[in-house]
Amino acid sequence: MSRPPLPPFTRDTAIQKVRMAEDAWNSRDPARVALAYTEDSRWRNRSEFVVGRAAIVAFLTRKWEKEHDYRLIKDLWAFDGNRIAVRFQYEWHDAAGQWHRSYGNEQWEFDDAGLMRRREASINDVAIRESERRFHWAAPGPRPADVAGLGDTPE
Template sequence: MTTSRPPLPPFTRDTAIQKVRAAEDGWNTRNAEKVSLAYTEDSRWRNRADFVQGRAAIVAFLSKKWVREQQYRLIKELWAFEGNRIAVRFAYEWHDDSGNWFRSYGNENWEFDEHGLMRARHASINDLPIKESERKFHWDQSAPRPADHPGLSDLGL
C-alpha cells in the first residue's frame, strides 16, 4: 500500500511552494527515518558526487550527513515547477566537529510520482567557509524555520 504525500502533482504555484516548505521542514528535523518517507521505495538520488537509491540508502546517507554537519539549518525556495517536477534553490548552514562553519548553496531538481512521493532528486551543492559571525540562519533548532524568518531572497542569498 502506497501512502499519499499531498500536495499531489500536477503542481500549481501554491502547491509547489507547499511541497518545498514541507521538504524544508522535514529536513530541518534531521530525522533520517522521517525524511525518507517522503521518497518512493526505489527513489534515485544524485547528491553532489554520491548516487543513492532506495529508502534504506537514503536513511544511511542522511544519518551520516547529519553527524558530520552539526547545527544544520536549511532554507529552500521554489525556483520553477511544471507538472510533476519542481526545481528549488537552497542554502544551509552548519559546522563540522572542529567548529568550522559553512554555508552550503545548491539547486535541486525533483520528480514526483502520482502519490506525491519524490522518485528522483538531483542535487548540486557548493560549500562556502564562513565565520560564525556571518551566519544568517537563526532559529531554535528544535523547531521549523519560523514564518517570520527571512527566506533566501530576503537575505540576499
C-alpha cells in the same frame, strides 16, 4: 501511500511541497525525511548516488553526524507538472567548529502519489565565520515564520 499535495503542481502547491521538504530536513530525522520518497527513489547528491529509502536514511544519518547545528532554507525556483526545482542554502559547522554555508539547486520528480522518485542536487560549500551566519533559530526544527526566505537574503 499518498503524500499530498499531488501533481500536477500549481504555484501554491509547489510552494507547499517545498516548505514541507524544508521542515522535514530541518528536523534532522532521517526516517521522517525518507518517508517523502518512493521505496526505489534515485538520488544524485553532489557526486554520490543513492537508491532507495534505506540508503537515503543511511546517507542522511552520515550527513547529520558531520554537519552539526544544520539549518536549511529552500525556495521554489520553478515547477511544471510533476517536477519542482528549488534553490537552497544551509548552514552548519564541523566537529572542529568551522562554520559553512552550503549553496545548491535541486531538481525533483514526483510520482502520482506525491512521493519523490528522483532528486538531483548540486551543492557547493563555503567556509564562513560564525559572525557571518544568517540562519538563527532553535534547531532541529522548522524555520520560524518570521525568518525570511532566500529571496530576502543578501548573497
